Amino acid sequence: MSKLEEIWMTVSVGILVIFMVIVGYQTYALGMGPPSHKETIDPQKVEQTAPFDNPGLIDLGDNKYELVMTLEAFAFNPGNVEVPVGAEVEFTMTSKDVSHGVQIPGTNLNAMVLPGHIQKITQTFDEPGEYLVLCNEYCGAGHQAMFTTITVK
Amino acid sequence: MYSNTKKSKHSMSGTIASVTIVALIIILMWAGVFAIYMARV
Amino acid sequence: MEQAKNVGFKENVLSKLGVNPQDAKISLTYFTISFATLLIGGLLGLIQGLERAGLYSLPGGFNYYQVLTAHGLLLLVVFTATFTIGYQLANLSHSFNGLLLKVRKMIWMGIAFKVVGVVLTVTMIVLGEASVLYTFYPPLAAHPVFYIGLVLIVLGIWSVDFGVFINYRHWRRENPGQPTPILAFFAMGVFVLWFFASLGVTIEVFMIIPWVLGWVETINVMVTRTLFWWFGHTLVNIWYLVAISAWYIIVPKIAGGKHFNEKLIRLVVILLVVLNIPGGFHHQIIDPAISTSIKFLHVFMSLSIAVPSLMTAFAMFYVLEKAGRKKGGKGLFGWFKKLPWGDVRFLAPMIAMIAFIPGGAGGIVNTSNQMNQVIHNTMWVVGHFHVTVGVSVVLTFFGICYWLIPHLSKRQLTPKMNKIGVIQTWIWTIGMTIMAGSMHLAGLVGDPRRTSDTTYAGHDTALSWLPYEYVFATGATLLLIGVIIQVFAVFNMMFFAPKGKTEYPVAEPEDNQPKVPMWTERWGLWAIVLLAVVAMAYVIPIVDMIVNAPPGSPPIKTW
Known part of the structure; x- marks a missing residue:
C-alpha cells in the first residue's frame, strides 16, 4: 500500500469512527438509541392481554402520556387522538396480525411494530397541528389506507 | 525503481483531490441527515 | 524464473484465450433470460x-403490490x-x-432449476397468490408454490456455485x-459469498413451507425476518462485487491503463466476502426485540463493509489518473478529460463508479443507528438502492454488454452501436438522477x-x-426508454451485428509488481473467517429471538 493510500485509509476510516462516536454518545450517554423494546405478547391474544385489552391515551400527569395502541390491517386503534401542546407521549404498540411500521412524517417517530412484540417510542409534540400517523411497512391490499392523525392543541 | 516512485508521486495530485471530494460528499450527506435528525429531536 | 514464468503464463491467458464456444452458449442463454426479464421488470x-x-x-x-x-x-x-x-x-x-x-452440465441444470423456479414464483404472483413483496415477511403467507419456486431458484444458484468450486x-x-x-x-x-448468503434465506424458506402447508401452526416472525436480511442485503452486495470486478480489471484496459496492485485487489475481494453478511442487520435498526447494544455492534459491522470500498475509491482514481496522464492529461484534472468518454x-461503468460515491455515502447514513429513524421505510431507501443497484451495478452490467456480447456471439461492436450505447447511458443517467434524487x-x-x-x-403533509x-x-419514463434501447442493443449484438472478433478487455498489471501472494487463494480459510464473522453477528441475537420468543404467528393473507 502506498503512503498516500495509507493516509487516505486512515482519514476515511477516521471519519467513520467519528460518526460512530457521535451516534454512540447519543445512544449511550443521552438515551437516544433507536426503538428496541424487548417485551413480548401472544399475537393471537392481544385483545385479552393488558394493556392492549384497553387501548387508549393514559394521562400520567406533568403533560406526560402513554398511548397504548394496537395496529392491524388496516387501522390504528385508537385513532384521531388529541393531546395538548408540549405533551410527551410514550407510544406502546403491538400488532394483531402482520408486520406494520409506524411513522409520523416530519418527526423522528419511526418504528417497526411486529406481531408478538411490544414496541415503545417516545415523542414530544411541541408544535400545534394535525400530525399524520401512517403505516410504513407493507401490510396488505389496504396498506395505503392505514393511517390516522394526532391533533396537538 | 527510484524514478518510478518519483513519477508516481508527481502524478497523484488528481487522486488526492478526487478522494478528498469523496470524503466531502460522505461528510456532507451524513451531516445533512444528522442535522435533520437533530432538528426533529 | 518463477516470476518470468508467471508473467508469461498470464500474457498467454490475456491474449490467446477467449470464451470457449460451448461456454459462450451458456453465457448467451443467461443474457437472453436476463434482458427479457429486464424488459418486463x-x-x-x-x-x-x-x-x-x-x-x-x-x-x-391487478394491483400495485402485485406489480x-x-x-x-x-x-x-x-x-x-x-x-x-x-x-x-x-x-x-x-x-x-x-x-x-x-x-x-451442472450449469445447464442450474438454468433449468432457475427457469422452473421463476415460472412457478411469477405464476403465483400473477394469480394474486403472492403479493408479499421482495421481502415476503411472515406472517404474510403466500401460496406454497411461491416458496417452492424460491427453493428451485436457490437450487439453480447452488448448481452453478458448486460447478464453479469444482x-x-x-x-x-x-x-x-x-x-x-x-x-x-x-x-x-x-x-462463495452467494452460497453463504443464500443459506440464510434457505433456512427461512424451509421454516415457511411447513407453516404455509399447515404442518406447523405458527412461525417465529423475528427469526425469519433476520434470516431474510442475512440474504437480502448480501445479495445486492454480491451484485456490487460483480460490478467491481469490471471496475478493477476491465475499465483500466479500456481507459488505456494497467490494473491496480493485485495484492490489494485481492484483499478488497476477501474483505467484501468475509465482512458482508452481517450488514443485513442495519435493515432492523428500528425493530423491537433486538437490544441497543447488539444494534450498535452492527453499526460497527455494517460500517466495516465501507472499508474495502474506500480502498476501491482510491484505487480507481489512481489507475484512471495514471491512464489519463499517459495520454497527456495535465494539471489537477486534465487526466479526467483524457479518459475515453x-x-x-x-x-457506462465510469458513471456507475461515480454514482457509488453518493450511493455508498447514503449507505453510511442508513446504518448510522438512530439516524435510521429519519429514513427507514421512506422513499429515501428506494432512492438509495436505485442509485446503488440501479446505477452502480446495472450501468456497469450495461457497459459490459457492449464488449462481452459481441465477443460471445463472434460479432462486432460497430461505431453506430457504440453511439446508441452512449445515448442509452446518458438517458439512464439522467432518468436515474432525477428519479433517485427526488426519491x-x-x-x-x-x-x-x-x-x-x-x-x-x-392530509397537507401527504399532499406536499x-x-x-x-x-x-x-x-421512470426515461428509464423505460433506456431499458428498451438497452434490450434492443443486447439482442442486436447477439444476433444481427456484423460478424467479427471483439476483444476481451482484460487489464494487465503495472511493471515491477511483486508476485501475487498465494495465501489469498485459501478459500477454505476465508469461508471459516466468514462463518466466524457471521457467528459473532448472529449467534447472540438469534438465540435471544428463539429463547425469548413470543407465541408464534399463524399464516395471514391480507391482500
Whole structure:
C-alpha cells in the first residue's frame, strides 16, 4: 500500500469512527438509541392481554402520556387522538396480525411494530397541528389506507 | 525503481483531490441527515 | 524464473484465450433470460411510478403490490442474478481456457432449476397468490408454490456455485503454485459469498413451507425476518462485487491503463466476502426485540463493509489518473478529460463508479443507528438502492454488454452501436438522477415507500409529496426508454451485428509488481473467517429471538 493510500485509509476510516462516536454518545450517554423494546405478547391474544385489552391515551400527569395502541390491517386503534401542546407521549404498540411500521412524517417517530412484540417510542409534540400517523411497512391490499392523525392543541 | 516512485508521486495530485471530494460528499450527506435528525429531536 | 514464468503464463491467458464456444452458449442463454426479464421488470417499474403519482391505474384484477412484488423479484433475483452468472462464467471460461464438461452440465441444470423456479414464483404472483413483496415477511403467507419456486431458484444458484468450486479446484490442481487469474479470483469471491448468503434465506424458506402447508401452526416472525436480511442485503452486495470486478480489471484496459496492485485487489475481494453478511442487520435498526447494544455492534459491522470500498475509491482514481496522464492529461484534472468518454464500454461503468460515491455515502447514513429513524421505510431507501443497484451495478452490467456480447456471439461492436450505447447511458443517467434524487428528497420529508397511493385523504403533509412523485414518474419514463434501447442493443449484438472478433478487455498489471501472494487463494480459510464473522453477528441475537420468543404467528393473507 502506498503512503498516500495509507493516509487516505486512515482519514476515511477516521471519519467513520467519528460518526460512530457521535451516534454512540447519543445512544449511550443521552438515551437516544433507536426503538428496541424487548417485551413480548401472544399475537393471537392481544385483545385479552393488558394493556392492549384497553387501548387508549393514559394521562400520567406533568403533560406526560402513554398511548397504548394496537395496529392491524388496516387501522390504528385508537385513532384521531388529541393531546395538548408540549405533551410527551410514550407510544406502546403491538400488532394483531402482520408486520406494520409506524411513522409520523416530519418527526423522528419511526418504528417497526411486529406481531408478538411490544414496541415503545417516545415523542414530544411541541408544535400545534394535525400530525399524520401512517403505516410504513407493507401490510396488505389496504396498506395505503392505514393511517390516522394526532391533533396537538 | 527510484524514478518510478518519483513519477508516481508527481502524478497523484488528481487522486488526492478526487478522494478528498469523496470524503466531502460522505461528510456532507451524513451531516445533512444528522442535522435533520437533530432538528426533529 | 518463477516470476518470468508467471508473467508469461498470464500474457498467454490475456491474449490467446477467449470464451470457449460451448461456454459462450451458456453465457448467451443467461443474457437472453436476463434482458427479457429486464424488459418486463422495467415496464412494471414505470407502471408503479405512474400509479403512485396518480397518473394511471391498473386494470381490474391487478394491483400495485402485485406489480411491486414482480418488479422487485424479477429485477433483483432474476435480471441481476442471471446477468451475473453469464458474465462470471464468461470470465471463468476466459481465465481457465474453458469450463469442465461436468461443470457445464451442472450449469445447464442450474438454468433449468432457475427457469422452473421463476415460472412457478411469477405464476403465483400473477394469480394474486403472492403479493408479499421482495421481502415476503411472515406472517404474510403466500401460496406454497411461491416458496417452492424460491427453493428451485436457490437450487439453480447452488448448481452453478458448486460447478464453479469444482472448476476452481481442478484448475488449482492442474496449475500448482500458480495464483488463479484475477477475474477467476473475483468469480470465486462472488460464488462463495452467494452460497453463504443464500443459506440464510434457505433456512427461512424451509421454516415457511411447513407453516404455509399447515404442518406447523405458527412461525417465529423475528427469526425469519433476520434470516431474510442475512440474504437480502448480501445479495445486492454480491451484485456490487460483480460490478467491481469490471471496475478493477476491465475499465483500466479500456481507459488505456494497467490494473491496480493485485495484492490489494485481492484483499478488497476477501474483505467484501468475509465482512458482508452481517450488514443485513442495519435493515432492523428500528425493530423491537433486538437490544441497543447488539444494534450498535452492527453499526460497527455494517460500517466495516465501507472499508474495502474506500480502498476501491482510491484505487480507481489512481489507475484512471495514471491512464489519463499517459495520454497527456495535465494539471489537477486534465487526466479526467483524457479518459475515453465517447466509448460506451468506459462511459457506462465510469458513471456507475461515480454514482457509488453518493450511493455508498447514503449507505453510511442508513446504518448510522438512530439516524435510521429519519429514513427507514421512506422513499429515501428506494432512492438509495436505485442509485446503488440501479446505477452502480446495472450501468456497469450495461457497459459490459457492449464488449462481452459481441465477443460471445463472434460479432462486432460497430461505431453506430457504440453511439446508441452512449445515448442509452446518458438517458439512464439522467432518468436515474432525477428519479433517485427526488426519491431521496421525498424520503427526507417522510414519503413512505411501498405504498400505492400516498394522499392519505388529502392530509397537507401527504399532499406536499405529490410534486416529488410526478418527478419519480418522469424519471421512470426515461428509464423505460433506456431499458428498451438497452434490450434492443443486447439482442442486436447477439444476433444481427456484423460478424467479427471483439476483444476481451482484460487489464494487465503495472511493471515491477511483486508476485501475487498465494495465501489469498485459501478459500477454505476465508469461508471459516466468514462463518466466524457471521457467528459473532448472529449467534447472540438469534438465540435471544428463539429463547425469548413470543407465541408464534399463524399464516395471514391480507391482500
